[in-house]
Amino acid sequence: MMAPRTLAVLIDDAKRIHGEGAKVARSEILCVGVMVDLDPLQRHPQKEQTMICRIWRGWTTRQNANAYQAVVHRQVIPDIEARTIPGFRQIDLIRRDTANEVEFSTIMWFDGIDSVREFMGEDYTASHVPPAAQAVLSRFDSHAVH
Secondary structure: OOOOOEEEEEEOOHHHHHOOOOOOOHHHOOEEEEEEEEOOOOOOEEEEEEEEEEEEEEEEOOOOHHHHHHHHHHHHHHHHHHOOOOOEEEEEEEEEEOOOOEEEEEEEEEOOHHHHHHHHOOOOOEOOOOHHHHOOOOEEOOEOEO
8 A cells, every 4th residue: 555645636638738629539638647745744745756547448238347346356456466566556446337338447557657568568558358357348448548
């Protein structure tokens, strides 16, 4: 577990990047995190560290959603954490139920792109979807965005 830190997630929105009324594909959105160490007594920022986040999405039927979530929490996340990848900070799973399916997003936090390469290899944008997860997903992104 990380030491207590404040995490500010900065996501550039379409208006700021492309102007008012612009439409931007989800894959074009950049995600940069800033970790700020806080003085435990004074609560003043001491040091900032730029981070990379890896975003990936997969979808299940409503019937398979709980099974997929269980696979991620019981197998995928523990397996990734057990690798003790230098620069890997954490992984978050986000679930969004829609009318016909359930969308899952994973956000992985790394110190830099070299840490992402340590996780995935040279083709670091390729998806990491173990067979147990593939078995309950109806579709998924073939590549992650960073």
